[in-house]
Amino acid sequence: MSEAYDTTETYEAEQSEPVLPARTPLQESWRLLRQNRLAMGGLVMFVLFFVISVAGVFLTTEWHPQRPPLMNPRTTRLPDKLRRPLARYNAEALRDDQRPLGGIYVLGTDSLGRDVLSRMLQGAWVSLTVGFVAVGISVLLGIVIGGMAGYWGKWVEMFVIWLIDVMLCIPRFILILTVLALWGPGLFRIMFIVGLTSWMGTARFVRAEFLSLREQDFVTAARSLGASDIRIIFRHMLPNALAPVLVSATIGIAGAILLEAGLSFLGFGVPEPHATWGKILDDGRKYLFDAPWLTFIPGVAILIVVLSFNLFGEGLRDAFNPKLREGEPA
Amino acid sequence: MTGFIIRNIVQKLFTLFVISVLSFLILHLAPGDPAQIDPMNPAITSDVVERLRESFDLDKPLPVQYVLFYQRLFTGRLTSWKDGRPVLESIWERFLNSLPLFITGTLLTWTLAFPTGIRAAVKRGGKYDRTTTFIAYFLISIPGFFLAYILIIVVVNVLQVPVIGMRTHGLTGLPAVMNRVWHLVLPSVLSATAGIAILSRYVRSQMLEVESQDYIRTARAKGLSEDVVHYKHALRNAMMPFVTMFGMLLPGLIGGSVIIERIFAWPGMGRLAYDALLARDIPVILSLNFIGAILVVTGTLVSDILCAIVDPRVSYE
Numbered sequence: 072m073s074e075a076y077d078t079t080e081t082y083e084a085e086q087s088e089p090v091l092p093a094r095t096p097l098q099e100s101w102r103l104l105r106q107n108r109l110a111m112g113g114l115v116m117f118v119l120f121f122v123i124s125v126a127g128v129f130l131t132t133e134w135h136p137q138r139p140p141l142m143n144p145r146t147t148r149l150p151d152k153l154r155r156p157l158a159r160y161n162a163e164a165l166r167d168d169q170r171p172l173g174g175i176y177v178l179g180t181d182s183l184g185r186d187v188l189s190r191m192l193q194g195a196w197v198s199l200t201v202g203f204v205a206v207g208i209s210v211l212l213g214i215v216i217g218g219m220a221g222y223w224g225k226w227v228e229m230f231v232i233w234l235i236d237v238m239l240c241i242p243r244f245i246l247i248l249t250v251l252a253l254w255g256p257g258l259f260r261i262m263f264i265v266g267l268t269s270w271m272g273t274a275r276f277v278r279a280e281f282l283s284l285r286e287q288d289f290v291t292a293a294r295s296l297g298a299s300d301i302r303i304i305f306r307h308m309l310p311n312a313l314a315p316v317l318v319s320a321t322i323g324i325a326g327a328i329l330l331e332a333g334l335s336f337l338g339f340g341v342p343e344p345h346a347t348w349g350k351i352l353d354d355g356r357k358y359l360f361d362a363p364w365l366t367f368i369p370g371v372a373i374l375i376v377v378l379s380f381n382l383f384g385e386g387l388r389d390a391f392n393p394k395l396r397e398g399e400p401a
Numbered sequence: 402m403t404g405f406i407i408r409n410i411v412q413k414l415f416t417l418f419v420i421s422v423l424s425f426l427i428l429h430l431a432p433g434d435p436a437q438i439d440p441m442n443p444a445i446t447s448d449v450v451e452r453l454r455e456s457f458d459l460d461k462p463l464p465v466q467y468v469l470f471y472q473r474l475f476t477g478r479l480t481s482w483k484d485g486r487p488v489l490e491s492i493w494e495r496f497l498n499s500l501p502l503f504i505t506g507t508l509l510t511w512t513l514a515f516p517t518g519i520r521a522a523v524k525r526g527g528k529y530d531r532t533t534t535f536i537a538y539f540l541i542s543i544p545g546f547f548l549a550y551i552l553i554i555v556v557v558n559v560l561q562v563p564v565i566g567m568r569t570h571g572l573t574g575l576p577a578v579m580n581r582v583w584h585l586v587l588p589s590v591l592s593a594t595a596g597i598a599i600l601s602r603y604v605r606s607q608m609l610e611v612e613s614q615d616y617i618r619t620a621r622a623k624g625l626s627e628d629v630v631h632y633k634h635a636l637r638n639a640m641m642p643f644v645t646m647f648g649m650l651l652p653g654l655i656g657g658s659v660i661i662e663r664i665f666a667w668p669g670m671g672r673l674a675y676d677a678l679l680a681r682d683i684p685v686i687l688s689l690n691f692i693g694a695i696l697v698v699t700g701t702l703v704s705d706i707l708c709a710i711v712d713p714r715v716s717y718e
Contacts, residue, residue, distance in 0.1 A: 242693030370547030
């Protein structure tokens with residue numbers, strides 16, 4: 072009796088169509104993300120920041136020697152120094168080529184009469200590229216190093232764990248400052264040194280994910296079909312380990328932007344005359360009580376950008392969290 | 402247990418050795434001759450360069466240079482290029498200045514972060530939780546130097562107290578004490594803000610993690626009051642990871658304070674590092690890098706030992 076029952080059960084299971092979930096995991100994550108208002112706010116701010124930085128590059132770069140940029144962040148106007156935001160420009164004291172766009176200083180001017188708006192636009196691109204390139208480097212390193220450790224195990228893994236321990240024992244901020252002081256400051260150096268000193272978190276995540284993934288059946292299947300190690304790592308395992316990496320990368324960008332601002336503030340950032348947000352803030356230090364906008368404009372800008380990346384990253388973390396998905400027990 | 406500690410110490414010493422080599426190499430990987438680090442400076446004449454070369458034994462092979470450098474550092478004979486004072490002496494002096502700032506900051510962090518995080522976890526999803534979450538993100542995201550200037554503007558305008566430096570000279574008695582306290586308040590609050598935000602988030606998630614365990618459900622099921630469940634059953638187990646975090650505090654002494662000490666002209670270790678970096682005072686820079694690493698390694702050692710003592714699941718073998 073019981074045997075007959077069992078066979079029908081199996082038979083029915085074989086006959087019935089495989090039930091697809093109503094949504095793919097990606098759609099489900101997007102649905103969760105959309106419900107999170109803070110995270111969506113962060114995403115919107117991020118897109119806005121991206122558009123502004125790209126626009127800033129076009130507006131402030133000198134594309135042609137004869138044609139000055141639309142908004143020149145280098146133009147100094149001593150008669151118009153430390154003007155308030157929205158102040159009109161002084162047409163009598165200045166030449167025509169010193170006229171700011173629209174004849175108005177939307178965000179005021181600094182101690183040399185340079186237009187703060189155009190300097191902020193120029194600095195936005197620095198923040199954006201430092202954030203993305205530095206985190207790109209660290210994520211790449213983290214995936215490769217952590218992936219090797221998790222995939223091959225044995226002495227590779229032991230070495231990587233030891234290397235991570237050593238890296239975590241080096242005081243990061245002092246090390247970065249030391250390298251920049253000895254080599255001299257520069258945009259690419261900052262990106263590289265920040266990237267090279269921040270891959271450890273990603274490597275840990277990837278290693279942990281790979282440790283469990285390499286025991287899974289689909290990896291065994293791929294291996295038995297003769298796939299190479301590289302193909303298994305990048306084609307089969309990595310896509311399954313990417314969610315935590317993406318989350319830590321988003322939050323890492325926030326950290327890198329904050330770090331770059333701190334380095335600029337200390338005078339170890341991108342060299343003059345290129346403007347960065349940290350440097351504008353540092354320049355405003357001496358005029359804190361007379362020209363507070365020089366402190367508040369870059370400060371608030373950094374705060375908003377970093378906050379939006381942090382909120383978006385946390386939203387992503389929740390969206391990728393399987394415990395919060397629909398239909399699964401919490 | 403003793404074997405565990407000894408093995409751990411040997412491991413850490415090896416790590417420290419590797420870091421000492423790495424930080425020594427940074428100097429030699431940098432482009433150019435370390436003695437020519439500031440060729441445009443008219444004060445550096447050829448015999449000064451000669452002296453610098455000699456003080457770093459640049460004519461000897463690299464491994465010999467390495468041994469001699471650390472020998473000088475540990476015997477206290479290493480002197481600063483800038484003022485000729487023994488490096489260990491000035492670092493010790495600055496360390497004592499940084500200490501009150503560090504202790505106040507740490508006390509603030511721990512006393513504020515725990516109640517905030519625990520309450521947020523207990524009232525999960527409520528108004529308090531959402532408010533503190535947003536404030537925490539706000540504090541994590543705000544650049545420390547920007548917050549510092551906002552606070553300076555507010556405190557100086559509203560309270561009319563001096564905030565820059567360590568003390569105002571020429572005061573005696575009670576006013577002198579109050580003066581020291583006022584100078585201490587802002588920098589220590591600032592060095593604590595990010596820590597409070599991060600730690601309270603961590604406490605919250607740790608509490609939530611523990612609250613989802615089966616034994617919490619059992620405690621509720623047998624009819625214990627919510628307070629007992631939260632503060633006796635959950636909290637004690639949630640505390641475990643934080644005992645080990647005591648060890649991780651030490652490194653904050655140097656790295657975390659560079660920006661704050663610069664803004665407030667506080668003559669501590671971070672300020673020493675900043676001045677040495679600007680002056681390219683290589684003996685001081687290298688020593689601070691290495692001492693920073695010693696602090697981190699000591700911190701992790703303390704954490705490991707505390708962890709082994711507190712958590713019975715950690716085996717010593």
